[in-house]
Every structure is written in structure tokens, then in C-alpha cells.
Amino acid sequence: MKTPQQASWLVKKIFEARQWLAEAGDPITMLEGMVDKGRFSIKKAYRSLMPQYEKVSWKSLVLAKGLLPRHQFILWLAVQKRLSTVDRLKRWRVQVSQNCVLCETDSIEDLAHLFFSCPYSNNMWRILTRWAGIIRPIGNWDEEVTWYSRKVNNCRPKAGILGFLFAATVYQIWSEKNRRRFTNQKLESKQLIREIILQLHMKG
Numbered sequence: 001m002k003t004p005q006q007a008s009w010l011v012k013k014i015f016e017a018r019q020w021l022a023e024a025g026d027p028i029t030m031l032e033g034m035v036d037k038g039r040f041s042i043k044k045a046y047r048s049l050m051p052q053y054e055k056v057s058w059k060s061l062v063l064a065k066g067l068l069p070r071h072q073f074i075l076w077l078a079v080q081k082r083l084s085t086v087d088r089l090k091r092w093r094v095q096v097s098q099n100c101v102l103c104e105t106d107s108i109e110d111l112a113h114l115f116f117s118c119p120y121s122n123n124m125w126r127i128l129t130r131w132a133g134i135i136r137p138i139g140n141w142d143e144e145v146t147w148y149s150r151k152v153n154n155c156r157p158k159a160g161i162l163g164f165l166f167a168a169t170v171y172q173i174w175s176e177k178n179r180r181r182f183t184n185q186k187l188e189s190k191q192l193i194r195e196i197i198l199q200l201h202m203k204g
Contacts, residue, residue, distance in 0.1 A: 058145050060153035064163025066203050071167040074174050078111070079145055083174065085110050101180040102173070112141045114177060121173045124189050128165055128196065132158075164203060168196045 003015040034045040058079040062072060077083050086098050087110040100109045102120035107113050115121055116138060125138050138144065144166075152163040172192040179185050 058149045061145065061149040061163060061166065064152045064167070065160045066164050067167045068199070071164075071171040074171045075167045078115070078170050078174070081111055083111065085114060102177060109177070115170060115173055116141055116144060120189055124169060124173065124193055127193055128169060131197070132161060132165060161200065164200055165196065168199060172196060
């Protein structure tokens with residue numbers, strides 16, 4: 001029968017599941033894959049029904065212990081390159097100045113420039129990494145995400161500190177960009193650095 005138009009949302013979803021089951025193949029074969037040692041396994045059923053996504057290298061960074069929810073959310077958007085930087089706004093035909101408001105140069109505000117190439121943000125990373133005892137050249141966005149993801153993927157206390165510093169710095173840079181672009185107010189980088197270190201001490 002056709003899906004009743006007056007049915008509730010739940011009933012409609014049950015009817016829609018018929019198409020999904022039809023595309024899944026032979027139901028007997030599918031159910032056999034959910035059996036473990038002769039008994040139906042909820043765990044196997046769950047895993048077989050859930051879509052299988054490719055593992056991402058930045059998982060450990062986004063799920064690092066002790067991240068503040070607002071930091072974690074912005075970081076999650078950033079690592080997927082889904083923040084509304086002006087280069088993306090331009091693709092959506094939103095008319096906005098393309099220049100970086102942090103360094104106030106003609107550089108286009110894209111993800112790579114905003115977080116590491118911009119002198120304003122680069123100075124923040126340089127000071128914070130030195131404060132954390134890290135002596136290494138600062139790379140581009142992809143290189144830094146890879147490096148921090150690898151460093152936070154363990155249970156050592158420093159891993160939590162590095163994860164927090166990365167997420168908090170991304171959040172503060174993004175917030176300052178928005179503050180300057182939308183409210184025409186400015187904070188010096190040293191004020192943002194002080195806020196990050198204060199939050200880290202409060203967390204620990």
C-alpha cells in the first residue's frame with residue numbers, strides 16, 4: 001500500500017524503511033550477518049545498519065579531553081573547512097570585503113591565511129607554543145592539524161594541554177575576526193593569549 005498522507009511522522013518513516021530494506025538486498029542474508037555464536041547480536045545489527053564513514057585523521061584533536069563545548073564546535077567546523085570565511089561567502093554570492101581584518105592587509109581571508117599565515121594569528125601561535133615548551137616552525141593549516149592530531153592522541157597530561165591550546169586559539173582567532181568584521185571593535189593578540197592561558201589554568 002502507499003504511504004498514508006495523514007499518517008504520523010513515525011508511521012511514514014516505517015513505510016519509507018521498505019525502500020531501504022529493498023535496496024539492502026536479501027533480508028535473510030542481512031539477518032544472518034547479525035548473528036554471533038548462534039544468537040542475534042544487537043551490537044552486530046547496529047554496526048551493520050549504521051553507515052560506514054571513512055576515518056578522519058583529526059578525530060583525536062576534536063575529541064581531545066577538556067575542550068570547552070564552544071571551542072570544540074568551532075574547531076569541528078574549522079577542520080572540515082566549513083567556517084564562513086569570506087572566500088566561502090564569495091562563492092555564496094555574499095558581498096563582503098575580502099581583505100583580512102586581523103592583519104589589515106590586502107590578503108584574502110581564507111582558512112589558511114586566517115589561522116596561520118596572518119601575522120596576527122601567527123604571532124599568537126608563536127607565543128603560545130613557546131609558552132607550552134614547543135620549539136618548532138609553524139606550518140600551514142593542514143600541517144598544523146596533522147601535527148596536533150598526532151600529539152594529542154595519547155593519555156599524557158601534555159596531550160590535553162596541547163589539545164586545549166589548539167582549540168582555544170582557533171576559537172579566539174575566529175571570535176576576534178568576527179568582532180572586528182561585525183562590531184568594528186578590536187582586541188590585541190596579547191589579550192586573547194591571556195584569556196587562553198587563564199581558561200587553561202581554570203580548567204586544570
